[in-house]
Amino acid sequence: MANHNSHFDSVAIMAALPNHKFKSTRAVAADEYFGKSALSRWLMSFFFHAVLIKRNPDENDPSAIDLLDAELKNGKSLIIYPEGTRGTDGVMKDFKSGVAVLLKKNPQIPFVPVYLDGFGKVLPKNAYLIIPLVCKVRFGEPVYAKQGDVGEILDYVQSEVQKLQSPDARNNNHFELE
Amino acid sequence: MKIGTHYIPLEVLYTLAVVFGVLIICSTVFAIYHHKAKSTFSKELVVRTKSWWYISLGVSLVVAGPLLPATLVLAYVSFVALREMFSIGYFRESDRAGLFLAYIAVPVQYYLAYHNHYEQFLYFIPAFMFVGIPFILVTAGQIPKIVRSMSLIPSTLILTVYMISHMVLLYHVEFPDYELGGGSLILFLIIVTSFNDVFQFTWGKLFGKHKIMPLISPNKTWEGLIGGIICTTLLAYFMRFLTPLNPMESLIVGFVLALGGYIGGALMSAIKRDLGI
Numbered sequence: 078m079a080n081h082n083s084h085f086d087s088v089a090i091m092a093a094l095p096n097h098k099f100k101s102t103r104a105v106a107a108d109e110y111f112g113k114s115a116l117s118r119w120l121m122s123f124f125f126h127a128v129l130i131k132r133n134p135d136e137n138d139p140s141a142i143d144l145l146d147a148e149l150k151n152g153k154s155l156i157i158y159p160e161g162t163r164g165t166d167g168v169m170k171d172f173k174s175g176v177a178v179l180l181k182k183n184p185q186i187p188f189v190p191v192y193l194d195g196f197g198k199v200l201p202k203n204a205y206l207i208i209p210l211v212c213k214v215r216f217g218e219p220v221y222a223k224q225g226d227v228g229e230i231l232d233y234v235q236s237e238v239q240k241l242q243s244p245d246a247r248n249n250n251h252f253e254l255e
Numbered sequence: 256m257k258i259g260t261h262y263i264p265l266e267v268l269y270t271l272a273v274v275f276g277v278l279i280i281c282s283t284v285f286a287i288y289h290h291k292a293k294s295t296f297s298k299e300l301v302v303r304t305k306s307w308w309y310i311s312l313g314v315s316l317v318v319a320g321p322l323l324p325a326t327l328v329l330a331y332v333s334f335v336a337l338r339e340m341f342s343i344g345y346f347r348e349s350d351r352a353g354l355f356l357a358y359i360a361v362p363v364q365y366y367l368a369y370h371n372h373y374e375q376f377l378y379f380i381p382a383f384m385f386v387g388i389p390f391i392l393v394t395a396g397q398i399p400k401i402v403r404s405m406s407l408i409p410s411t412l413i414l415t416v417y418m419i420s421h422m423v424l425l426y427h428v429e430f431p432d433y434e435l436g437g438g439s440l441i442l443f444l445i446i447v448t449s450f451n452d453v454f455q456f457t458w459g460k461l462f463g464k465h466k467i468m469p470l471i472s473p474n475k476t477w478e479g480l481i482g483g484i485i486c487t488t489l490l491a492y493f494m495r496f497l498t499p500l501n502p503m504e505s506l507i508v509g510f511v512l513a514l515g516g517y518i519g520g521a522l523m524s525a526i527k528r529d530l531g532i
């Protein structure tokens with residue numbers, strides 16, 4: 078579960094993962110945007126093992142929740158941006174409820190809060206130039222969603238991601254935490 | 256020593272051998288210490304020594320390698336310094352094109368240095384970039400605070416790219432009866448400046464009482480500066496076997512490097528303090 082400001086977000090998370098986790102991790106992306114061409118689909122699946130979900134599904138399509146639920150049951154890890162779309166750098170929008178539904182359905186699966194710091198400046202929404210800047214990926218400890226209704230779980234997930242927003246010891250990432 | 260057509264002077268090899276010898280001793284001692292103590296401090300020593308290994312390997316490539324990889328390493332150093340400055344400099348959304356152009360200047364400047372286009376090298380950033388970047392900023396059409404960005408982006412280029420790229424020019428200078436080449440000169444420069452830092456720090460820690468600029472750099476004292484300058488000047492004298500300098504010249508160069516090191520350190524301290532780092 079991470080905040081989302083840039084196309085670089087998934088690149089950064091994928092690059093930060095150890096090799097054995099990389100293979101079983103899939104990024105969740107919008108079909109309307111990334112599924113436009115066959116080339117884009119192939120690139121997304123090759124680099125990000127992307128699960129493409131539709132923002133506005135037709136009646137016959139399986140629901141996004143079912144698709145992602147099946148991936149989790151299949152033992153895959155998912156990169157989910159609960160804000161639903163890329164926002165402004167440093168401002169976190171309210172999370173959409175889908176993640177909470179997923180967590181409620183899979184209470185045995187923990188989530189890892191991730192805060193992506195600075196990527197919205199490297200390549201913000203609607204920008205084309207990539208400006209190299211120092212960015213940070215802060216991973217929190219894996220946590221289990223507390224049982225409760227969807228709203229409570231959602232608040233919990235958002236607060237866990239927000240906790241990582243302020244700089245902490247991980248900013249001085251020269252040393253491993255004891 | 257000759258590897259293919261590439262020639263590495265023995266003086267450079269011996270100096271690097273001493274550096275790596277010290278590193279091997281430090282790594283071994285600190286690894287044993289960390290194995291026993293297992294404290295945060297011992298861990299820090301191990302990690303710091305490891306980063307010195309990377310720095311020394313980079314320096315070795317620059318001073319002993321062929322010109323192309325040496326240029327690439329120095330260009331990378333410039334790129335990292337520029338990225339660091341741009342990351343902390345509070346730029347506006349409308350500065351993106353200007354920042355991008357500044358990054359483009361890195362390969363251009365190092366290309367000019369690599370091919371020894373001396374005149375173009377000298378004016379590319381001070382003339383072209385000082386006009387080109389402000390103009391690109393103007394085309395973005397956002398006026399508030401544009402003067403700050405207009406001056407800050409090209410000045411950052413001077414600091415991180417223009418200055419550092421001069422090291423590549425040392426490969427092209429020729430002196431009569433001097434065969435060691437630019438790599439030796441750069442090795443001399445790096446060793447003398449790094450030890451200047453160590454000397455000024457140590458003298459300051461041991462005998463420092465009278466602060467020079469307490470608001471800017473509270474750790475810098477007259478005792479540290481003077482002790483550091485004397486030691487650095489002497490070090491340059493003893494390291495002159497890497498250079499074509501005669502004893503008197505090496506003393507002058509050592510003095511200038513020590514003073515330059517102090518001035519550069521004070522400038523960076525002030526910048527860091529203003530940006531709140």
